[in-house]
Amino acid sequence: MILNVKDVQSELDRYAGGAGKGPLSLLRIVAWTVVGLLLIAFVWPTQPPKYSDSAYNHHIPSPFSKVVTLDKNDPRGFLLHKHGKNSFTIAWIGPSTLQSINKVPGHTTYTFIPADVRQRIPVIDGKRTYVDLYFIEGARIMDLYAATQAALHSGADMVVLDLNPLWIYNTAEVQGWPNLNGITFNHIAKSPSQWSVGAQFIGPADATSGVAGKYFKSIYNRWTYAQKVNRHLNWFSVLDTSVPPPASTKPLSPLQRIAQMTDPLQFWVKYRVSGSAASQHGSAIERQLQFLLGSTLSGSTVNDDVVAHLFGILAKSNRPAYVYVPPIAPTAMANARISAALARIEHHLAAQAAQHQGPYLKVQAQSLGRILPPMKFNDIIHVAEAGPMVTYLSHAVCNQLLHTHSVQTCKVLPPAKAAP
Amino acid sequence: MNRLRKYSTEAIIGIVLAGLIFVALVATVGTVPFIYQGY
Numbered sequence: 296m297i298l299n300v301k302d303v304q305s306e307l308d309r310y311a312g313g314a315g316k317g318p319l320s321l322l323r324i325v326a327w328t329v330v331g332l333l334l335i336a337f338v339w340p341t342q343p344p345k346y347s348d349s350a351y352n353h354h355i356p357s358p359f360s361k362v363v364t365l366d367k368n369d370p371r372g373f374l375l376h377k378h379g380k381n382s383f384t385i386a387w388i389g390p391s392t393l394q395s396i397n398k399v400p401g402h403t404t405y406t407f408i409p410a411d412v413r414q415r416i417p418v419i420d421g422k423r424t425y426v427d428l429y430f431i432e433g434a435r436i437m438d439l440y441a442a443t444q445a446a447l448h449s450g451a452d453m454v455v456l457d458l459n460p461l462w463i464y465n466t467a468e469v470q471g472w473p474n475l476n477g478i479t480f481n482h483i484a485k486s487p488s489q490w491s492v493g494a495q496f497i498g499p500a501d502a503t504s505g506v507a508g509k510y511f512k513s514i515y516n517r518w519t520y521a522q523k524v525n526r527h528l529n530w531f532s533v534l535d536t537s538v539p540p541p542a543s544t545k546p547l548s549p550l551q552r553i554a555q556m557t558d559p560l561q562f563w564v565k566y567r568v569s570g571s572a573a574s575q576h577g578s579a580i581e582r583q584l585q586f587l588l589g590s591t592l593s594g595s596t597v598n599d600d601v602v603a604h605l606f607g608i609l610a611k612s613n614r615p616a617y618v619y620v621p622p623i624a625p626t627a628m629a630n631a632r633i634s635a636a637l638a639r640i641e642h643h644l645a646a647q648a649a650q651h652q653g654p655y656l657k658v659q660a661q662s663l664g665r666i667l668p669p670m671k672f673n674d675i676i677h678v679a680e681a682g683p684m685v686t687y688l689s690h691a692v693c694n695q696l697l698h699t700h701s702v703q704t705c706k707v708l709p710p711a712k713a714a715p
Numbered sequence: 716m717n718r719l720r721k722y723s724t725e726a727i728i729g730i731v732l733a734g735l736i737f738v739a740l741v742a743t744v745g746t747v748p749f750i751y752q753g754y
Binding site for chain 1: 717718719720721722724725726728729730731732733734736737740741742744745746747748749
């Protein structure tokens with residue numbers, strides 16, 4: 296007869312033969328758990344991700360330039376292949392400012408600036424040039440740090456980093472891609488100097504899954520499994536999406552607008568960033584300006600810490616690295632207040648770069664908009680026609696490689712002779 | 716007999732634990748597509 300917990304225990308012991316009693320038994324259970332995790336990947340293998348999985352790669356016809364970033368939720372982060380011995384790989388990291396989208400009636404041109412640069416420098420030091428684009432939509436400063444860590448660990452021959460001035464020192468959102476935390480933990484685990492920045496973003500769950508992902512394919516590929524499983528789980532959903540209701544034409548109430556928000560930043564932008572009435576229903580351009588004007592340059596923000604670590608790892612990496620600030624639209628720069636705000640950001644960035652100098656690192660802290668002729672923009676930060684920028688960056692990449700004596704030859708082709 | 720029962724129970728617990736860990740980790744990965752809003 297079962298009267299208390301002890302009786303339950305002895306009953307279980309009788310059936311289970313005393314499993315789980317004693318350290319050796321627990322150890323065997325752990326061993327079986329390991330076997331189980333290995334078995335899952337063996338019994339239910341997954342297809343590895345492909346470049347064509349990224350819709351952005353459909354805009355890049357060249358086989359030598361590819362977006363290597365995986366889905367925003369995918370903890371694997373990036374899809375990295377070795378390009379062989381006779382190759383020179385440039386890891387080009389940046390947010391949406393890497394794109395060049397020119398919309399004209401009947402014909403839209405969609406390219407990536409690094410891919411265009413690659414066409415102008417098809418060969419470096421006698422080797423074929425490859426550009427791995429660590430393109431991160433809506434990247435914040437910590438995301439760029441995570442991508443830089445991944446790029447440095449990928450064995451790339453050079454790193455180029457695009458620092459969008461809207462977000463370098465804006466504390467409204469410091470990280471947008473927390474899915475990179477697991478791999479970032481693995482990258483910084485052996486670098487105690489990076490632990491302080493990691494501790495601010497990486498939680499125990501990220502660390503555990505990051506380490507486990509290194510050893511178990513079933514955990515590493517969990518995003519692919521989640522996609523497969525979710526396809527079947529939709530069958531259980533009570534939400535009937537077969538006949539969607541017609542979209543309402545009525546203006547939304549303030550509460551309905553809040554209900555539609557999917558990101559805390561949207562609430563912040565609407566209600567906190569600016570007190571002006573225009574911002575309440577402001578366009579993307581107005582919001583971008585607010586982000587630029589809202590930068591905090593006290594020198595003691597999380598952003599400062601991340602930028603310092605970012606420059607630190609690039610300076611110590613002993614491989615050529617080039618950092619630049621993309622241009623702001625001339626129409627916005629005509630406003631003295633915006634130009635002054637950008638100048639303050641440039642000055643602060645240059646001061647931080649001066650503290651982390653390295654023989655192979657060059658930081659072009661002055662926005663390219665101050666150097667290049669006026670270009671066509673889609674808003675204040677996204678260029679529509681990037682011709683001058685492509686030429687400038689092609690020469691900047693080659694100059695950096697030659698000045699640091701990293702390579703013997705690097706020649707920029709004229710636009711007419713650009714290779715596919 | 717008792718030892719066989721013990722070892723087989725340990726194997727079952729271990730494998731089930733692996734399954735639970737796998738399901739928990741798969742369930743906590745989001746698959747909702749990201750919509751970029753221009754900033």
